[in-house]
Amino acid sequence: MSAPRPEGGRRPALAVFKLASCDGCQLTLLDCEDELLNVAERVEIAHFLEASSAVRPGPYDLALVEGSVTTPQDAQRIREIRAAARFLVTIGACATAGGIQALRNFADVEEFRATVYARPEYIATLATSTPVSAHVPVDFELRGCPIDRGQLLEVITAFLAGRKPDVPNHSVCFACKRRGTVCVTVAHGTPCLGPVTHAGCGAICPAYGRGCYGCFGPSGSVNLPALIPLLRRDGMSEDDVRRTLRTYNAASFAEVEGAPS
Amino acid sequence: MTHRGSRVLHVGSLARVEGEGALHLTVDDGTVTGAELRIYEPPRFFEAFLRGRAYTEPPDITARVCGICPVAYQMSACRAVEDACGVTVGGQLAALRRLLYCGEWIESQILHIHLLHAPDFLGVDGAIELARTQRGHVERGLRIKQAGNAILEQLGGRAIHPVNVRLGGFHRIPAAGELKPLAERLRRARDDAWETVRWVAGFDFPEAGLDHTLLALAEPGRYAIDSGMPTVMASPGEHGIPAASTAPLPLRQFPVYAFPAEVTEKQVPHSTALQATLGGERYLTGSLARYAISGRWLSPLAQEAAREGGLGDPAAGKVCRNPFRSIVVRAVEALYAIDEALRIIDAYEPPSRPYVDVPPRAGTGHGATEAPRGLLYHRYTLDADGLITAATLVPPTSQNQAAIEDDLRRLVQSRLDAGVRDTEAELTALCERGIRNHDPCISCSAHFLDLTVEAVDRPRRSPPCP
Ligand code: SF4
Ligand code: SF4
Numbered sequence: 001m002s003a004p005r006p007e008g009g010r011r012p013a014l015a016v017f018k019l020a021s022c023d024g025c026q027l028t029l030l031d032c033e034d035e036l037l038n039v040a041e042r043v044e045i046a047h048f049l050e051a052s053s054a055v056r057p058g059p060y061d062l063a064l065v066e067g068s069v070t071t072p073q074d075a076q077r078i079r080e081i082r083a084a085a086r087f088l089v090t091i092g093a094c095a096t097a098g099g100i101q102a103l104r105n106f107a108d109v110e111e112f113r114a115t116v117y118a119r120p121e122y123i124a125t126l127a128t129s130t131p132v133s134a135h136v137p138v139d140f141e142l143r144g145c146p147i148d149r150g151q152l153l154e155v156i157t158a159f160l161a162g163r164k165p166d167v168p169n170h171s172v173c174f175a176c177k178r179r180g181t182v183c184v185t186v187a188h189g190t191p192c193l194g195p196v197t198h199a200g201c202g203a204i205c206p207a208y209g210r211g212c213y214g215c216f217g218p219s220g221s222v223n224l225p226a227l228i229p230l231l232r233r234d235g236m237s238e239d240d241v242r243r244t245l246r247t248y249n250a251a252s253f254a255e256v257e258g259a260p261s
Numbered sequence: 262m263t264h265r266g267s268r269v270l271h272v273g274s275l276a277r278v279e280g281e282g283a284l285h286l287t288v289d290d291g292t293v294t295g296a297e298l299r300i301y302e303p304p305r306f307f308e309a310f311l312r313g314r315a316y317t318e319p320p321d322i323t324a325r326v327c328g329i330c331p332v333a334y335q336m337s338a339c340r341a342v343e344d345a346c347g348v349t350v351g352g353q354l355a356a357l358r359r360l361l362y363c364g365e366w367i368e369s370q371i372l373h374i375h376l377l378h379a380p381d382f383l384g385v386d387g388a389i390e391l392a393r394t395q396r397g398h399v400e401r402g403l404r405i406k407q408a409g410n411a412i413l414e415q416l417g418g419r420a421i422h423p424v425n426v427r428l429g430g431f432h433r434i435p436a437a438g439e440l441k442p443l444a445e446r447l448r449r450a451r452d453d454a455w456e457t458v459r460w461v462a463g464f465d466f467p468e469a470g471l472d473h474t475l476l477a478l479a480e481p482g483r484y485a486i487d488s489g490m491p492t493v494m495a496s497p498g499e500h501g502i503p504a505a506s507t508a509p510l511p512l513r514q515f516p517v518y519a520f521p522a523e524v525t526e527k528q529v530p531h532s533t534a535l536q537a538t539l540g541g542e543r544y545l546t547g548s549l550a551r552y553a554i555s556g557r558w559l560s561p562l563a564q565e566a567a568r569e570g571g572l573g574d575p576a577a578g579k580v581c582r583n584p585f586r587s588i589v590v591r592a593v594e595a596l597y598a599i600d601e602a603l604r605i606i607d608a609y610e611p612p613s614r615p616y617v618d619v620p621p622r623a624g625t626g627h628g629a630t631e632a633p634r635g636l637l638y639h640r641y642t643l644d645a646d647g648l649i650t651a652a653t654l655v656p657p658t659s660q661n662q663a664a665i666e667d668d669l670r671r672l673v674q675s676r677l678d679a680g681v682r683d684t685e686a687e688l689t690a691l692c693e694r695g696i697r698n699h700d701p702c703i704s705c706s707a708h709f710l711d712l713t714v715e716a717v718d719r720p721r722r723s724p725p726c727p
Contacts, residue, residue, distance in 0.1 A: 023328040146328060
């Protein structure tokens with residue numbers, strides 16, 4: 001991966017877009033209180049509706065996309081965003097793995113629609129919630145529900161410097177060891193998805209005495225079949241295991257699960 | 262624009278709001294005949310997929326409805342499920358929950374004030390532009406916001422979608438003294454927040470009033486955040502009191518379990534969200550409602566700030582009915598949340614266990630708390646094994662939508678009546694301000710819809726995509 005460098009010494013144009021999501025990942029950018037104004041000085045914020053009314057059309061040097069594709073309009077919109085962006089990064093579980101709204105992929109959307117809305121015919125929605133990469137080529141995917149502030153800054157900085165972001169692919173277990181947290185599974189028999197979950201959060205849950213519930217999605221080398229008996233041993237029923245894997249990154253865990261829906 | 266004549270104004274993508282929405286306004290022969298706040302946030306079906314999940318899951322799952330107020334979702338979810346299971350969480354665990362919620366109030370109110378709302382009063386596009394000329398104000402805002410986030414991070418594990426909340430309490434609770442460093446930071450933030458009250462109180466406020474019925478939780482002795490009884494303040498119109506009056510009006514209360522009987526949600530083809538009404542009447546929830554109903558329960562410090570900020574004396578029951586001044590009310594609420602967080606930290610003694618047990622049982626439970634932008638109601642029905650069979654979430658923005666639309670109608674009508682000839686751009690800016698007065702959070706697409714039938718309109722602005 002190589003980052004584009006804008007010509008003529010102008011500041012690179014940053015755009016932030018939102019599809020179906022909770023806003024949490026783009027809020028992460030506003031939560032970088034110490035760095036926000038510095039970042040804003042180094043880039044041109046060309047489109048970021050949550051932060052500014054001033055928007056301009058593309059092309060953009062870097063587009064950050066939050067949220068998954070759940071409507072025909074958004075399927076079209078992501079193609080337009082791609083066409084306008086030199087470099088497209090998805091931020092968060094929604095944009096990278098379909099997000100929590102991908103739970104519809106395992107159900108009957110018509111029935112969902114009728115459950116929530118008295119007049120379902122007014123609702124335009126697709127039967128699935130899909131990640132951005134299912135629609136257009138993506139240059140980099142940042143995981144997490146929500147993403148980690150430090151990793152987001154790393155991605156933006158790496159882009160500005162024209163280098164590859166340093167976002168390791170190992171599991172939460174590594175981060176847990178580095179943090180010096182006593183393993184909750186070994187010490188307390190607490191079921192934990194840490195061994196199969198992508199690092200990035202800094203292993204927060206075990207540090208707070210609970211098992212990882214997989215909000216960063218599967219890590220690079222996942223051995224789910226080895227973990228499942230352990231989860232069962234620690235008291236999870238088969239249904240519990242399935243539900244836990246199918247939450248914030250339902251689609252991507254299902255992929256490695258290899259199980260039919 | 263011409264004074265008379267028919268026209269359609271369409272603002273294709275609202276900026277500086279959370280989530281995605283649009284505004285559609287119809288003026289017919291000098292009269293505003295339609296003001297529609299359109300929520301085009303795609304539906305995410307939370308209520309549908311919560312069915313079949315375990316009763317322990319709603320706090321983590323519903324947090325994902327909104328990245329701006331995840332704690333509000335976690336707290337309303339806990340209250341509702343615990344209610345179904347017949348468990349009440351009290352003492353220091355309840356105090357810690359309130360502390361976590363204060364963190365969210367600080368973070369969210371300050372975000373709205375400094376990053377989303379203040380630029381309206383200062384004629385700039387956003388906080389980053391504002392930082393070029395008034396860097397000190399923006400930096401101060403970021404500092405206070407950071408103090409709110411520090412509470413969320415320490416007690417909740419992280420600022421967005423905290424991981425430490427569970428039914429009955431927390432996974433891990435702070436040891437004695439562990440919260441002290443937080444207190445130092447909050448004391449600085451308290452001074453900063455007082456500065457913010459002064460700053461926003463000095464803005465130029467257009468004359469405006471509102472005659473909506475107000476709804477907020479209330480409880481004697483303290484400003485309602487994490488608990489309380491739904492309380493309704495009658496609307497001024499009915500009592501011959503002008504819309505902008507600061508006089509209090511009669512209150513009426515109902516238990517949380519009566520919420521579904523009192524509040525009806527209706528899906529209408531020309532609205533873009535399920536609209537809630539109180540017995541058929543539009544109403545407003547959020548900062549203005551809370552301040553009107555519970556102002557006298559603010560801490561002495563926050564009351565003093567309210568007086569200095571030009572809101573009148575909350576102890577004497579003064580209310581604020583100018584929606585543009587909601588920014589001052591929010592600043593007072595942020596100051597209160599800091600003050601309250603400090604009080605809780607001072608009085609903190611670790612309880613013996615981080616949570617109380619919440620065994621499942623069949624039944625229905627109701628829970629309501631005060632999200633920064635208004636009352637957030639959850640209801641769950643559980644079976645005997647603790648699996649959820651039905652879930653309902655009523656976010657504040659769907660409750661406020663009819664009132665916001667009415668405000669916009671009123672705003673534009675008053676300009677037309679005064680013979681002001683606004684340009685399209687001026688009118689757009691005015692309406693966007695009217696919307697931001699209420700801090701709508703339209704990410705809550707648990708319950709919002711995307712309209713397939715579009716009214717005829719002439720887009721005057723480029724669509725949100727390139
Ligand atoms: S990934 Fe999670 S935090 Fe990010 S937008 Fe989606 S739901 Fe929100
Ligand atoms: S669920 Fe796992 S990945 Fe998510 S914050 Fe907890 S430990 Fe980190």
